[in-house]
Amino acid sequence: MHVPVVIIGSGPAGLLLSHLLHVQGIASVILERKDRDYVEGRVRAGVLEMGTVDLMKRVGVDARMTKEGIIHGGIYISVNGKRTHVNIEELTGGATVMVYGQTEVTKDLIAARLAHGGEIVWEAEDVSLHDIDSDRPRVRYLKDGNEVEISCDYIAACDGFHGVGRKSLPGVREFEKVYPFGWLGVLAHAKPVADELIYAKHDRGFALCSMRSETVVRHYVQVPSTDKIEDWSDDRFWDELRTRLGEEDAELVNEGDVFEKSIAPLRSFVAEPMQHGRLFLAGDAAHIVPPTGAKGLNLAASDVHYLSEALIAKYKNNQNDLLSSYSDTALARVWKAERFSWWMTSMLHTFGDQNEFDGRIRDAELQYILSSKAGLTNLSENYVGLPY
Ligand code: FAD
Ligand code: DHB
Numbered sequence: 109m110h111v112p113v114v115i116i117g118s119g120p121a122g123l124l125l126s127h128l129l130h131v132q133g134i135a136s137v138i139l140e141r142k143d144r145d146y147v148e149g150r151v152r153a154g155v156l157e158m159g160t161v162d163l164m165k166r167v168g169v170d171a172r173m174t175k176e177g178i179i180h181g182g183i184y185i186s187v188n189g190k191r192t193h194v195n196i197e198e199l200t201g202g203a204t205v206m207v208y209g210q211t212e213v214t215k216d217l218i219a220a221r222l223a224h225g226g227e228i229v230w231e232a233e234d235v236s237l238h239d240i241d242s243d244r245p246r247v248r249y250l251k252d253g254n255e256v257e258i259s260c261d262y263i264a265a266c267d268g269f270h271g272v273g274r275k276s277l278p279g280v281r282e283f284e285k286v287y288p289f290g291w292l293g294v295l296a297h298a299k300p301v302a303d304e305l306i307y308a309k310h311d312r313g314f315a316l317c318s319m320r321s322e323t324v325v326r327h328y329v330q331v332p333s334t335d336k337i338e339d340w341s342d343d344r345f346w347d348e349l350r351t352r353l354g355e356e357d358a359e360l361v362n363e364g365d366v367f368e369k370s371i372a373p374l375r376s377f378v379a380e381p382m383q384h385g386r387l388f389l390a391g392d393a394a395h396i397v398p399p400t401g402a403k404g405l406n407l408a409a410s411d412v413h414y415l416s417e418a419l420i421a422k423y424k425n426n427q428n429d430l431l432s433s434y435s436d437t438a439l440a441r442v443w444k445a446e447r448f449s450w451w452m453t454s455m456l457h458t459f460g461d462q463n464e465f466d467g468r469i470r471d472a473e474l475q476y477i478l479s480s481k482a483g484l485t486n487l488s489e490n491y492v493g494l495p496y
Contacts, residue, residue: 111137113419114260116235116273118228120210121166121391121408122266123217126226126418127167134423137258138221139232139249141267148215151295151368152320153325155180155305155402155441156206156213157493158410164213174258176321184489185478186308189354193304196488199481200277203253203492207305209320210405236262237276253485261386264415266408268392269377270280277384287374287448291328291399292340298325298364301357307400308352309474314400314457315352317361325364328399329344330457333373342366374398376450378442380413381435388434389417395442397449400456406493407445411438413496431472433451441494448490 113129115122117141126136140147156164156177164170181197181204181299197204221228234249241262248257265273275282300319308315313330320326329348331340347364377396382389391408414437418430430437455474461467477483 125412138228152210153405155405172257178207199488240387245386295368296364298362310352352419378451382436398453400452403445
């Protein structure tokens, strides 16, 4: 079997790439290790940049998002209970973000892929890549115990941080920072705390009040990396969230039935380069950001934008330059989002510093940003997403 593009992974990166290619008449197959229910049930990010929204529109997968997504033109930043509004829309001359869960993005893209005859191989085991230096690379996998081999022109590894793609890329250089804390996240049936997201810094640590709809909230609190989910009863979670929001906002917290609870570690990571021969990495396969500022999913989208443009230029005009420069183009934007996510994380979390000087500097930086139009504009233009 020969397919122009083999895509590994059916996360947002793989699904969006497959659909971007499809609308230009370029066929692909997606190989996914997990089953469809697992992929559609995975709870993750919730804030889409306008660039991501535009890509969903471009592939015609925006009907439900337009109906159910919530447009936000600002955020709140709370410091030890004192809340400041950041009017992002005004500071950026009209830019906004869309609150719409990654779970929903994934479901919509899978439905669209299948409706257009796209092929997603669920539960493809032991995926391995071969001959990526040749012009006929091959991908092998096991399906129901049988070995299958596909030959292709290009391989896009959109298989996340633990995937096989990056491990198959020779000479890759890795840059990493691991933080001493994670985020405990809950989904609950409750009314949101405020009309927009609240990013809260408190002496006890960071907290975030987000939402999925008018009746479902997504809240997070910073916890030590060593904490286990069993350490956090629902009551303990709500108490801690209220404490970190301060007395006034604590009154606004609506406790609801918690139906999902998990802890995610925080990490900054970049692999360079993002390509070798006929193999290209996109999304979490190549980079991870800490979630503060919601850049992970949006970077996956910008990567596949660049990669799809490069593949389309090759197939339509036999043009190679965009493919050759893909890694450089993508990494330029990746590093800026890495910087922003690291910066937001450092300003808003507590680090339990041995050296109290560092903590005071982070506090001063946040105070400066909140008091300066230039500072708030810097934060806002990064939050809504830098141009492609
Ligand atoms: P993924 O979504 O990871 O998709 C990769 C896919 O590849 C998966 O379906 C996986 O099963 C499949 N796969 C892996 N290995 C193989 C293999 N060998 N063969 C075949 N298939 C394979 N970002 C935010 O902005 N805000 C958040 O709050 C947030 N929370 C997160 C919480 C968690 C627990 C995690 C892990 C990430 C979170 N992120 C968050 C990051 C965001 O979800 C990711 O950046 C985004 O999912 C990246 O999309 P992707 O398609 O590159 O990778
Ligand atoms: C969400 C996650 C984030 O990392 C963030 O900065 C804002 C919102 C969320 O899951 O809703």
